[in-house]
Amino acid sequence: MTPKTPLLQLEHLSIASKKMPSKLLVNDVSFTIEAGKTTCVVGESGSGKSLTALSVMGLLSKQLQLSAGKVLFNDGEAGVKDLTLIDAESLRKIRGAKIAMIFQEPMTSLNPVLTVGYQIGESLTTHLGLKGDGLKNRVASLLEMVGIPTSRANSYPDELSGGQRQRVMIAMSIACEPSLLIADEPTTALDVTVQAQILSLLDELKTRMNMGMLFITHDFGVVSDIADNVVVMFRGEIVESGTKTQVLNNPQHPYTKALLACVPDADGKNPLKPIDYAWLPENQIEQVAL
Amino acid sequence: MSATPLNSGQAILVAKHLVKTYSQRSGKFGFGTTLVKALDDVSITLREGSTLAVVGESGSGKSTLARCLLQLQPLDSGEVLFSGQDLAKLAGADLRSVRKNLQMVFQDPFASLNPRMHVGEIVGEGLLIHGLGSSADQQKDVITMLKRVGLTEADMQKYPHEFSGGQRQRIGIARALVLKPKVVVCDEPVSALDVSIQAQILLLLKELQAEMALSYVFISHDLRVVRHIADDIVVMNQGKVVEQGSVVDIYEQPKHEYTRNLLSAIPGKKLVYA
Numbered sequence: 001m002t003p004k005t006p007l008l009q010l011e012h013l014s015i016a017s018k019k020m021p022s023k024l025l026v027n028d029v030s031f032t033i034e035a036g037k038t039t040c041v042v043g044e045s046g047s048g049k050s051l052t053a054l055s056v057m058g059l060l061s062k063q064l065q066l067s068a069g070k071v072l073f074n075d076g077e078a079g080v081k082d083l084t085l086i087d088a089e090s091l092r093k094i095r096g097a098k099i100a101m102i103f104q105e106p107m108t109s110l111n112p113v114l115t116v117g118y119q120i121g122e123s124l125t126t127h128l129g130l131k132g133d134g135l136k137n138r139v140a141s142l143l144e145m146v147g148i149p150t151s152r153a154n155s156y157p158d159e160l161s162g163g164q165r166q167r168v169m170i171a172m173s174i175a176c177e178p179s180l181l182i183a184d185e186p187t188t189a190l191d192v193t194v195q196a197q198i199l200s201l202l203d204e205l206k207t208r209m210n211m212g213m214l215f216i217t218h219d220f221g222v223v224s225d226i227a228d229n230v231v232v233m234f235r236g237e238i239v240e241s242g243t244k245t246q247v248l249n250n251p252q253h254p255y256t257k258a259l260l261a262c263v264p265d266a267d268g269k270n271p272l273k274p275i276d277y278a279w280l281p282e283n284q285i286e287q288v289a290l
Numbered sequence: 291m292s293a294t295p296l297n298s299g300q301a302i303l304v305a306k307h308l309v310k311t312y313s314q315r316s317g318k319f320g321f322g323t324t325l326v327k328a329l330d331d332v333s334i335t336l337r338e339g340s341t342l343a344v345v346g347e348s349g350s351g352k353s354t355l356a357r358c359l360l361q362l363q364p365l366d367s368g369e370v371l372f373s374g375q376d377l378a379k380l381a382g383a384d385l386r387s388v389r390k391n392l393q394m395v396f397q398d399p400f401a402s403l404n405p406r407m408h409v410g411e412i413v414g415e416g417l418l419i420h421g422l423g424s425s426a427d428q429q430k431d432v433i434t435m436l437k438r439v440g441l442t443e444a445d446m447q448k449y450p451h452e453f454s455g456g457q458r459q460r461i462g463i464a465r466a467l468v469l470k471p472k473v474v475v476c477d478e479p480v481s482a483l484d485v486s487i488q489a490q491i492l493l494l495l496k497e498l499q500a501e502m503a504l505s506y507v508f509i510s511h512d513l514r515v516v517r518h519i520a521d522d523i524v525v526m527n528q529g530k531v532v533e534q535g536s537v538v539d540i541y542e543q544p545k546h547e548y549t550r551n552l553l554s555a556i557p558g559k560k561l562v563y564a
Binding site: 259 | 486487489492512514515518541555556
């Protein structure tokens with residue numbers, strides 16, 4: 001890997017619906033992710049943060065299209081590839097092996113009729129050809145790594161708690177030691193205490209495996225716990241980006257300031273503040289009211 | 291937020307020694323059963339005009355407590371006193387007439403609104419069931435309430451799917467408050483919403499509390515949110531109350547290990563507030 005080339009580079013990415021190609025859902029989004037670093041994409045529902053993540057994985061719904069832009073992935077010795085241009089077969093080899101994804105809702109993303117051990121092993125068989133005892137041992141060590149007793153390999157998803165299911169999802173995603181991990185609101189459905197555990201687990205794995213992480217969230221509290229770099233999105237566009245310290249301690253854009261200000265503060269020193277859209281042009285405030 | 295001790299102010303809803311046990315299928319193919327104590331001798335007091343937050347993780351019994359307070363689920367034992375009357379002993383029409391004063395706002399604004407009813411019907415249904423006023427009056431009450439929570443008269447004809455999460459929660463609040471209840475149980479009313487929307491809904495709940503002299507039981511797992519809305523806090527773990535006190539006491543001098551764990555899990559403690 002050339003040291004200067006980032007792990008992932010999004011260049012002028014735009015996404016639109018096929019029916020209305022002129023209305024861009026994601027508009028000219030560019031940012032980079034370095035190996036061993038976490039980039040948080042922050043925004044409200046509808047800001048385009050999940051679409052951006054899905055487009056990296058080539059998982060956009062059929063009704064949507066990439067209107068413009070490049071997704072440059074640094075595939076180590078194989079060189080830099082534009083994921084928007086490569087064929088389905090090559091993409092399949094990267095997906096799950098080099099780039100993996102964790103979804104928001106662990107119950108709907110796990111198959112209820114297969115054991116968690118089988119589901120963790122699936123990508124190991126597909127991508128690395130592991131079988132038999134070798135597979136079994138690898139699944140056991142992955143479960144250990146995410147803090148689940150190895151005997152749980154034979155359990156079904158409904159026998160696990162929400163936090164354990166999300167740990168299984170994490171074990172599945174890191175099975176092939178991907179260089180990039182995409183996490184789409186992985187803790188939103190979880191209790192605060194479990195959220196804290198999952199966040200520190202992800203952070204630890206990222207450091208140990210030198211993974212780059214694209215972390216999607218709407219909560220600036222979570223951002224301050226896990227991010228190295230921050231990208232703030234509003235209505236499909238990036239309004240601000242920078243290092244965590246820059247964005248959190250010295251926000252420049254009024255939207256970033258407004259989002260930061262409406263996070264309830266646990267000391268109770270600052271009163272609650274509703275999100276402020278006063279910085280928008282008059283004719284656009286109506287659309288976001290409430 | 292106030293520093294009033296737990297027992298000042300007149301009690302409006304008192305729960306004493308509540309016990310609720312569920313039997314759960316267990317073992318291979320679910321042929322066995324195990325008993326789970328969802329509520330194990332829980333006693334709480336809600337003061338008039340105040341907010342009592344019940345906090346704990348999933349499985350702590352806080353949602354069961356919410357449902358048992360309103361008799362949406364029968365108790366195994368214990369009593370729930372609302373202005374001196376034991377709700378657990380009431381049934382049928384007697385219970386229904388008391389229920390007008392006890393309303394609930396649910397967690398999931400996507401699952402708790404009937405997708406086949408338009409907003410006017412959803413909000414007006416309670417008035418219809420309790421036979422409050424003529425249909426013209428009911429219509430007027432619904433419109434007033436919708437406007438109060440930040441929606442418009444035109445929204446009456448729309449269906450729930452036409453609204454965002456925050457707007458749906460406003461509809462849920464309007465449905466609960468149109469009956470002019472005295473006690474509202476809010477079961478995680480903002481945990482399904484974006485952080486940016488949470489503050490708006492919390493502020494709305496606070497304003498309505500002051501205007502309509504409401505008392506809230508506020509169920510939550512998020513101590514960031516609770517700090518801003520609660521007067522008193524009950525911390526639950528595995529069906530038991532592990533600690534209770536005023537909001538200041540619990541945040542500044544948590545006595546129980548479990549409470550300290552909950553407090554230390556709050557995300558973004560290092561966040562500098564602009």
